[in-house]
Structures are given as C-alpha cells and as structure tokens.
Amino acid sequence: MNLEGPALSGIHPVETNTLGKRVYNELRNFLMVGGVQPGEKLTLRQLTAAFGTSLMPVREAVHRLAAEGALEVLPNRAIRVPMMLRTRFDELVQLRIMLEGLAVASAATKISKEAIVQLEEFNQGFIAEMRQPRTSRQSFLLNKEFHFAIYRAAGMPVLLGMIENMWLQFGPFLHFSMGVKGRMATNKFAPESHRRMIQSMKERDGEIGRKALEDDIRGAVELILRFGDIPA
Amino acid sequence: MNLEGPALSGIHPVETNTLGKRVYNELRNFLMVGGVQPGEKLTLRQLTAAFGTSLMPVREAVHRLAAEGALEVLPNRAIRVPMMLRTRFDELVQLRIMLEGLAVASAATKISKEAIVQLEEFNQGFIAEMRQPRTSRQSFLLNKEFHFAIYRAAGMPVLLGMIENMWLQFGPFLHFSMGVKGRMATNKFAPESHRRMIQSMKERDGEIGRKALEDDIRGAVELILRFGDIPA
DNA sequence: GGCAGTGATCTGTGATCACATAGCACTGGG
DNA sequence: CCCAGTGCTATGTGATCACAGATCACTGCC
Numbered sequence: 294m295n296l297e298g299p300a301l302s303g304i305h306p307v308e309t310n311t312l313g314k315r316v317y318n319e320l321r322n323f324l325m326v327g328g329v330q331p332g333e334k335l336t337l338r339q340l341t342a343a344f345g346t347s348l349m350p351v352r353e354a355v356h357r358l359a360a361e362g363a364l365e366v367l368p369n370r371a372i373r374v375p376m377m378l379r380t381r382f383d384e385l386v387q388l389r390i391m392l393e394g395l396a397v398a399s400a401a402t403k404i405s406k407e408a409i410v411q412l413e414e415f416n417q418g419f420i421a422e423m424r425q426p427r428t429s430r431q432s433f434l435l436n437k438e439f440h441f442a443i444y445r446a447a448g449m450p451v452l453l454g455m456i457e458n459m460w461l462q463f464g465p466f467l468h469f470s471m472g473v474k475g476r477m478a479t480n481k482f483a484p485e486s487h488r489r490m491i492q493s494m495k496e497r498d499g500e501i502g503r504k505a506l507e508d509d510i511r512g513a514v515e516l517i518l519r520f521g522d523i524p525a
Numbered sequence: 526m527n528l529e530g531p532a533l534s535g536i537h538p539v540e541t542n543t544l545g546k547r548v549y550n551e552l553r554n555f556l557m558v559g560g561v562q563p564g565e566k567l568t569l570r571q572l573t574a575a576f577g578t579s580l581m582p583v584r585e586a587v588h589r590l591a592a593e594g595a596l597e598v599l600p601n602r603a604i605r606v607p608m609m610l611r612t613r614f615d616e617l618v619q620l621r622i623m624l625e626g627l628a629v630a631s632a633a634t635k636i637s638k639e640a641i642v643q644l645e646e647f648n649q650g651f652i653a654e655m656r657q658p659r660t661s662r663q664s665f666l667l668n669k670e671f672h673f674a675i676y677r678a679a680g681m682p683v684l685l686g687m688i689e690n691m692w693l694q695f696g697p698f699l700h701f702s703m704g705v706k707g708r709m710a711t712n713k714f715a716p717e718s719h720r721r722m723i724q725s726m727k728e729r730d731g732e733i734g735r736k737a738l739e740d741d742i743r744g745a746v747e748l749i750l751r752f753g754d755i756p757a
Numbered sequence: 758g759g760c761a762g763t764g765a766t767c768t769g770t771g772a773t774c775a776c777a778t779a780g781c782a783c784t785g786g787g
Numbered sequence: 788c789c790c791a792g793t794g795c796t797a798t799g800t801g802a803t804c805a806c807a808g809a810t811c812a813c814t815g816c817c
Contacts, residue, residue, distance in 0.1 A: 311602075311769090311770065311771095312770080312771070313770075313771085336797085336798065336799085337798075337799065338797085338798070338799095346771085346772095347771060347772050347773075348771090348772080348773090348799090349770075349771050349772065349773095350770085350771070352585075352799085352800090353584075353585075353588055353770090356585055356588065356589060357588060357589065357592045360589045360592045360593060361592060362683065362686065366799090369778095369779060369780090369798095369799095370543075370778085370779080370798075370799050370800080371779085371780095371798080371799085372798095372799085381682075381683065384681050384682070384683050384684065385683060387681075388681075388683060388684060388687075391623065391627065395623065449616050449619075449620075450613075450616070451594065451613065451616050451617060451620060451694070452616065452620060454594065455620075455687060462683070543799090543800065543801095544800080544801070545800075545801085568767085568768065568769085569768075569769065570767085570768075570769095578801085578802095579801060579802050579803075580769090580801095580802080580803090581800075581801050581802065581803095582800085582801070584769085584770090585800095598769090601768095601769095601808090601809065601810090602768075602769050602770080602808085602809080603768080603769085603809085604768095604769085758817105759817090760815105760816095760817090761814105761815100761816090761817095762813105762814085762815085762816095763812105763813085763814080763815100764811105764812095764813085764814095765810105765811090765812090765813100766809105766810085766811085766812100767808105767809085767810075767811100768807105768808090768809075768810095769806105769807095769808090769809100770805105770806085770807085770808100771804105771805085771806085771807100772803100772804085772805080772806100773802100773803085773804080773805100774801105774802085774803080774804095775800105775801085775802080775803100776799105776800085776801085776802100777798105777799095777800085777801105778797100778798085778799090778800100779796105779797085779798075779799095780795105780796085780797080780798095781794105781795085781796080781797100782793105782794095782795085782796100783792105783793085783794085783795095784791105784792085784793080784794100785790105785791095785792085785793100786789105786790095786791090786792095787788100787789085787790085787791095
C-alpha cells in the first residue's frame with residue numbers, strides 16, 4: 294500500500310482521541326457560548342447521563358475546567374458555574390484588553406499576507422451574518438474565528454492559552470445578555486473596529502490595532518452592561 | 526460545649542481536605558522550586574509510589590497541572606515537564622512583566638498600611654537570608670512571599686491566579702540555574718528593587734512600582750540566562 | 758549484518774465498586 | 788407552630804480491575 298501521494302488526501306487526523314478530552318471540549322464550548330446560567334449547579338452523574346459515558350471522563354473534564362476557572366468547586370465539593378459579579382466582570386474586561394491587546398500588537402509585526410487575506414474573509418462572513426435580522430450563533434463563531442486568527446498569528450502560545458481562558462470565563466456573562474433578551478443585538482460597531490484591526494495588520498502598526506481591539510471589546514461590554522443586568 | 530470564645534483560638538482550618546488536592550499542592554510546589562528537570566518524563570505509577578496513594582488522586586493532580594501548562598501530555602499520552610526553549614522563556618518573561626506589573630500598579634493604589642509593614646518585614650527577612658553565604662530555599666520562599674503579598678493586595682483574583690501560573694511555569698527554568706550550578710547566586714539587586722517597590726506603595730505611585738518590578742524580574746532573568754544555558 | 762516481525766511489559770484511560778459526607782424531607786417533642 | 792433530631796438519598800472522592808496502545812528488547816528471515 295502506497296502511503297505517500299494523493300491517495301491519502303482525504304485523511305484527517307483522528308478526532309481528538311481520548312474520551313475525557315472530547316467531553317472537555319464539548320463542555321467547554323457549551324460554557325463559552327453561555328450555555329449555562331451563572332450560579333447554576335452541575336453534578337457529575339447528570340453530565341455522565343448527558344454524555345453517555347462513565348464518571349471518569351466527566352470527572353477529568355470538570356476538574357480541568359475548574360482549574361481553568363470556568364467552573365467552581367464549592368467547599369461542599371459541589372460544582373457550579375461561577376457567579377458573575379460586577380467586580381469580576383470589570384477585572385476580566387481589564388485583563389482581556391491587556392492580553393488581547395498585546396496579542397494584536399504582536400501579530401501586527403509578524404502576521405503573514407495570507408493570514409491577512411483570511412482575516413478579511415472571516416470579517417466578510419461576519420458582516421454578512423450580521424446583516425441577517427436574526428443574529429445566530431454563527432455570527433459569534435465567525436467573530437471568534439476572526440479574533441483568534443489574529444491571536445494565533447502573534448506567535449505567543451502561552452498568551453494564546455490565557456486568552457482562550459479569558460473567553461471561557463467570559464462565556465457565562467454572554468448568557469445574561471444573549472439568553473435572557475433573545476439573541477443579543479450584536480455590537481453594531483464591531484465590523485468597523487475589525488476593519489481597523491485588519492488595517493493595522495497591513496500597516497504593521499501594533500498600537501492602532503491595540504486601540505481598535507479595545508474599542509471592539511468596550512463596545513461589546515457596553516452592550517452586556519446595558520442588557521445584562523449583572524449583579525453588583 | 527461552648528463553641529464561641531477563646532476556647533477555639535488554637536483551631537486551624539483543616540489541612541486541605543481532598544487527597545487529590547494535597548498531591549496537587551505538593552507536586553506543584555515541587556515543580557515551582559525547580560525540583561524536576563525540563564524534558565524529564567513522569568509516570569503516574571511512579572508518582573503514586575512516591576505519594577503512597579492510589580492512581581486516582583495522582584491522575585487528578587497531573588491532569589490539572591497539565592491544564593495549567595506546568596506539565597505536558599505528549600501525543601503518546603506520556604507525561605513530561607515541558608522543554609525549556611528560549612522562545613518560551615522570552616514569552617514568559619514578557620508576560621510576567623506585564624501581568625505582575627499590572628498587579629503592582631493596582632496594589633499601589635489600594636494596599637493597606639498594615640500590609641506595607643508586613644512587606645517590609647518580608648524584605649528584611651529576605652535581605653538577612655541573602656547575607657548568608659549559602660543561599661537556601663528559604664530565600665526563594667521569602668522572595669515569593671514578598672511578591673505575592675503585593676499581588677494579593679491588588680485585589681484582582683483572576684490576575685492573581687494567572688501570576689501563580691506564571692511562577693509555576695517558570696519553575697523548571699530555575700532548575701537550570703539553581704540545580705546545575707549549586708544554589709543560584711541570587712540576584713544581588715533584588716533587595717534594592719524590593720525597596721523601590723515598597724516605596725512606590727507608600728507613595729501610591731503605581732508606575733514607579735511597575736518599573737521597579739520590571740528591574741527585579743530582568744535582574745533574575747539575566748542571571749538565568751548567564752548561568753542557565755537555555756537551549757535555543 | 759541489517760531490519761521487519763513479534764512478544765512481553767509498561768503506561769494511561771475507562772469502568773465499576775465502595776464509602777464518607779452533604780443535603781433534605783420527615784417526624785416527634787417542646 | 789417551631790425546631791432539633793433522624794434516617795434516606797444523592798454526590799464527590801478514592802480504590803481496584805480491565806484494556807488498548809506504546810515502547811522496547813529480542814529473534815529469525817533476507
């Protein structure tokens with residue numbers, strides 16, 4: 294059997310082997326898009342039933358998410374989604390602006406031309422999706438892909454992990470604005486700040502990109518604060 | 526039995542209940558002080574033997590440390606301490622300066638007078654310890670306590686967790702400089718920058734503190750680069 | 758002599774069982 | 788009517804067993 298050449302063009306890397314990781318990824322995505330309410334309690338056995346596995350993979354996934362701050366184990370050993378307090382929200386916003394700002398600035402100095410083209414495609418898709426009256430989860434995903442395409446280009450893997458972590462912890466806040474009031478009225482100025490970020494990449498000017506990103510985040514934050522009713 | 530009053534003055538909170546957490550803490554400290562060599566492989570069963578428990582608590586601790594970037598699970602599912610490459614080292618330094626700089630600046634605006642007094646005590650102890658010819662692990666611990674007393678005063682719990690994580694990932698680098706060349710020749714200028722950090726707290730000037738911290742870190746970094754021989 | 762094939766051994770993963778404890782509805786005395 | 792006491796249920800934690808896959812030394816054919 295010839296293992297070289299085009300015969301293998303249709304082969305994909307195996308779909309994330311270990312069961313624990315699959316549970317982790319699904320639960321993670323579920324949290325990141327605001328699938329559960331802050332303060333809501335989860336139980337291992339309830340999750341095992343949902344995923345159809347045994348306790349073990351769920352235990353691993355939950356513990357890992359707890360280590361990342363996306364879940365919380367109370368002194369009672371009960372598991373819940375962290376409460377969303379205003380102080381925590383403000384801290385997360387401040388950290389996001391700092392961390393993602395650094396990533397944008399770093400990316401501006403080293404992103405490839407091909408990646409910039411891809412950025413423009415993501416943003417086109419994002420804009421098209423936002424024109425639809427009924428903003429869907431798709432717009433969220435496209436927005437996320439746009440942002441992380443930049444962050445990946447920064448070439449700072451540790452920072453990238455931190456930023457993923459921030460988005461993860463931010464997820465439950467989205468529930469407040471998106472879940473309650475139907476799908477969130479997406480930030481109207483996002484395409485504009487995205488355009489400025491792309492422009493900064495072309496001009497290799499990190500500080501312009503950093504400012505555009507800050508505006509992008511603050512735009513979303515304003516919406517959350519307006520619609521979200523976050524407890525003090 | 527009267528549970529109020531001074532009868533309970535000698536009671537301490539129970540020593541970190543769950544077995545998994547104890548293993549996690551011990552392994553964590555071991556890694557943070559550079560107890561294992563970068564690239565060294567670990568096995569669960571070897572650790573279970575060392576800790577005297579069953580596989581379960583060790584599995585939990587190892588997975589958590591892997592989630593935090595202090596350990597690494599290879600595609601072979603083997604577990605090892607991450608390799609210490611120069612690019613990663615530089616990234617960690619950059620992030621430490623940014624994150625810990627923010628913490629210092631934030632602490633300067635809100636730290637209490639009592640905490641400042643405690644800072645001076647830590648630094649006195651640190652200086653005294655450094656005068657000893659044979660610099661021990663004690664000086665490392667006092668230095669750590671000094672830094673984290675400031676970071677805790679910043680009142681930013683999420684940031685605090687990130688910084689702990691950075692120190693954890695930094696640990697194996699210390700092995701290079703401390704383990705190989707005997708105990709590291711501690712940064713001679715550390716007391717000076719510590720003094721400047723204390724001064725900035727008193728004057729409520731975050732930017733002075735941030736600069737002092739950066740000098741402190743860069744001083745240590747220079748030592749590591751000089752003695753450590755970190756692979757490219 | 759080099760190397761594919763093979764078997765034993767070791768390692769991480771997943772399932773199942775056992776257990777201490779938290780949570781809670783119920784009850785009976787005040 | 789309130790509340791301490793009590794037993795039941797559910798939950799997270801830890802131990803043990805089973806298993807697939809990786810690693811590696813060995814072997815025997817080319």
